[in-house]
Amino acid sequence: MNPGVALAALAVVSLATAVIGFYGLRISRTTGDFYVASRTVRPWWNASAIGGEYLSAASFLGVAGLILLSGTDALWFPVGYTAGYLMLLLFVAAPLRRSGAYTIPDFTEARLDSRAVRRVTSLVVVLVGWLYIVPQLHGAALTIRITTGLPSWAGSVAVVVVVCLTVVAGGMRSITFVQAFQYWLKLTALAVPILFIIFVLAGNGTPALAPPVANPTGLAPAGLYQNVSLLVALLFGTLGLPHVLVRFYTNPDGQSARRTTLIVLGLLSVFYLFPTAYGLVGRIFAPGLARSGQADAMVLLLPGELVGGTAGDLLSALVVAGAFAAFLSTTSGLVVSLAGVISQDVLGGGVDGFRLAAVVSALVPLGFALMTDSFALAGSVGLVFAFTASTVCPVLLLGIWWRGLTDAGAIAGMLTGGVLCGGAMVVGAMAGASSTPAWLAQPAAWTVPGAFAVMVMVSRATVHRVPKTMSRVMTRLHTPERPLATER
Amino acid sequence: MTRVRVTAPRTAPRPAKESREAAQDSEVGQVFVRSLIRSQLRLALVVASGFLLILGAFPLLLAAVPGLAETRVAGVPFAWLLLGVGIYPVIGLSAWLYIRMAARNESRYRDLADDR
Numbered sequence A: 001m002n003p004g005v006a007l008a009a010l011a012v013v014s015l016a017t018a019v020i021g022f023y024g025l026r027i028s029r030t031t032g033d034f035y036v037a038s039r040t041v042r043p044w045w046n047a048s049a050i051g052g053e054y055l056s057a058a059s060f061l062g063v064a065g066l067i068l069l070s071g072t073d074a075l076w077f078p079v080g081y082t083a084g085y086l087m088l089l090l091f092v093a094a095p096l097r098r099s100g101a102y103t104i105p106d107f108t109e110a111r112l113d114s115r116a117v118r119r120v121t122s123l124v125v126v127l128v129g130w131l132y133i134v135p136q137l138h139g140a141a142l143t144i145r146i147t148t149g150l151p152s153w154a155g156s157v158a159v160v161v162v163v164c165l166t167v168v169a170g171g172m173r174s175i176t177f178v179q180a181f182q183y184w185l186k187l188t189a190l191a192v193p194i195l196f197i198i199f200v201l202a203g204n205g206t207p208a209l210a211p212p213v214a215n216p217t218g219l220a221p222a223g224l225y226q227n228v229s230l231l232v233a234l235l236f237g238t239l240g241l242p243h244v245l246v247r248f249y250t251n252p253d254g255q256s257a258r259r260t261t262l263i264v265l266g267l268l269s270v271f272y273l274f275p276t277a278y279g280l281v282g283r284i285f286a287p288g289l290a291r292s293g294q295a296d297a298m299v300l301l302l303p304g305e306l307v308g309g310t311a312g313d314l315l316s317a318l319v320v321a322g323a324f325a326a327f328l329s330t331t332s333g334l335v336v337s338l339a340g341v342i343s344q345d346v347l348g349g350g351v352d353g354f355r356l357a358a359v360v361s362a363l364v365p366l367g368f369a370l371m372t373d374s375f376a377l378a379g380s381v382g383l384v385f386a387f388t389a390s391t392v393c394p395v396l397l398l399g400i401w402w403r404g405l406t407d408a409g410a411i412a413g414m415l416t417g418g419v420l421c422g423g424a425m426v427v428g429a430m431a432g433a434s435s436t437p438a439w440l441a442q443p444a445a446w447t448v449p450g451a452f453a454v455m456v457m458v459s460r461a462t463v464h465r466v467p468k469t470m471s472r473v474m475t476r477l478h479t480p481e482r483p484l485a486t487e488r
Numbered sequence B: 001m002t003r004v005r006v007t008a009p010r011t012a013p014r015p016a017k018e019s020r021e022a023a024q025d026s027e028v029g030q031v032f033v034r035s036l037i038r039s040q041l042r043l044a045l046v047v048a049s050g051f052l053l054i055l056g057a058f059p060l061l062l063a064a065v066p067g068l069a070e071t072r073v074a075g076v077p078f079a080w081l082l083l084g085v086g087i088y089p090v091i092g093l094s095a096w097l098y099i100r101m102a103a104r105n106e107s108r109y110r111d112l113a114d115d116r
Helices: A003-025 A031-039 A043-054 A057-091 A093-099 A104-112 A115-148 A153-203 A224-240 A242-248 A254-285 A295-306 A308-345 A351-371 A377-401 A407-431 A444-463 A472-477 B013-022 B027-064 B079-116
Strands: none
Touching: A003 A115, A003 A153, A003 A308, A043 A093, A043 A153, A043 A242, A043 A254, A043 A308, A043 A444, A057 A224, A057 A254, A057 A295, A057 A308, A057 A377, A057 B027, A057 B079, A093 A104, A093 A242, A093 A254, A093 A377, A093 A472, A104 A115, A104 A308, A104 A377, A104 A407, A104 A472, A115 A153, A115 A242, A115 A295, A115 A308, A115 A351, A115 A377, A115 A407, A153 A308, A153 A351, A224 A242, A224 A377, A224 A444, A242 A308, A254 B079, A295 A308, A308 A351, A308 B013, A377 A444, A407 A444, A444 B027, A472 B027, A472 B079, B027 B079
8 A cells, every 4th residue: 555645644643642632731730630530521421432442453453353364253352352341330330430549559459458459459450551552562563564664663663652742741631532532533444444345345246255264373263162261351351451440430420430331332332343344354355365464454454455546545544544543542541541550659649750650651561562573463462351350350359249358368369360371371472372272372261260269268268357447448339429429 | 829739649538438438337237238239249140141141142053053154144144243243232231231220229229228
């Protein structure tokens, strides 16, 4: 495709992000604004922002790429990404909002009355965030290389620079507007090209569905264990993601946190129809894209491949813009939540500390992304979900619903889950994708129950450590706000 | 005029909330709270398992009826429609039902707590 068109698309998205970010600067004044947008964001804005933040490189590029490679097996990814929000709604949304905490470490500290738990949670949250930013930067590198021919690092660096500028300038208030804008941009950028393509192809009739292409990754087709384990990771990983959770503090009360989640579910359901359509169309009409070993770039290449000409160039530019919106929004959401954690724990709060922490939390994963190569985006994000499901998820679920949780149990469980899942990820990465057995490649099915079991057993053994504040905190988590805040 | 340094509260407890909890410190208050938590947890578990059952039934259905996965509806294989489109309304419906029932549990609790 035409590099000039792609570069122009990038420039426009970055500029729009920066402008909306600076516009937000004028209305963010206090520390409260910086952290959680003063809890006054309306549900529709908030839901669009959550959607914008959540739909990352994995959703925008990775899902379609995986569907192209492995067909219906890969459909479990978008289903899991969406159903994870259902779990979040059922078990976490309202209580977490009612806890009144700013970040996940705030929550665990308040619930378990322990500074040590706070430190371990902070460590885990920062790790999760960094692990999650790396695939975003890989996606940016891939997009830049494929569409403009520039070296890969330029893409990662561009994303980090724009994110740092936006976050440092405006904090969460402006981020909310930026994210909301980016959800709708991403949706448009996927929907318009694929509808155009389907319209063009409709006249030509439907050829037979191409048989699965000659498995270019060398991976065995997913068995029952892998699909189940993947679903465990996605269902339980979503409710521990720091950048998703921080959004719930911006709701005015528990019931509106639930309503926001319902809108998010609708937005995600509509969005995921399109990567699925790309995957199906790609499988039928352009199976060659899978053989080139760059399935992740399929969404970017399909318009040029199937439409071509000026129309193809314009559609490609739109897709590139949407892809960059995905990298920018997820990265900035993660950077904001990491900066919140780091600045409160290490730098003592305050706006300057937040800015410094934001820059640090963007630069570390940049270094890691530049040193490593990307493999399938949806797969590597799936592993981050497995890690979250094995660490943050148990402490949240048990903390909200079980009175018996103790600080010792929480720490032991998080460390167990982190070591088991982190170990599986490291061993799997060293062994290479083709020689990793299924139970190591998709560890969630055993690391998540393991973390839960350790957390419960150690808590049972240390019953005397149940905090005195426990029943107060449980009351605050679960009782509705007064006066009748739901009637609005 | 003095300048005040604004810092983040670590756990942000609010006066209004403190009173909300204090009101429930009595024995009876705690009974109500415990029963609210139990009913909310039961509701969440019921909705979650219902959803997972339906989700699990989808691939079973495809495996049980031979040829169904390949049947074309408007050019799209049925397996793709089921997993790629059909599951989302199920998710949305589960969420909507849950929100209604959860709000009902809460208003029942509110009635009990206010009557006291």
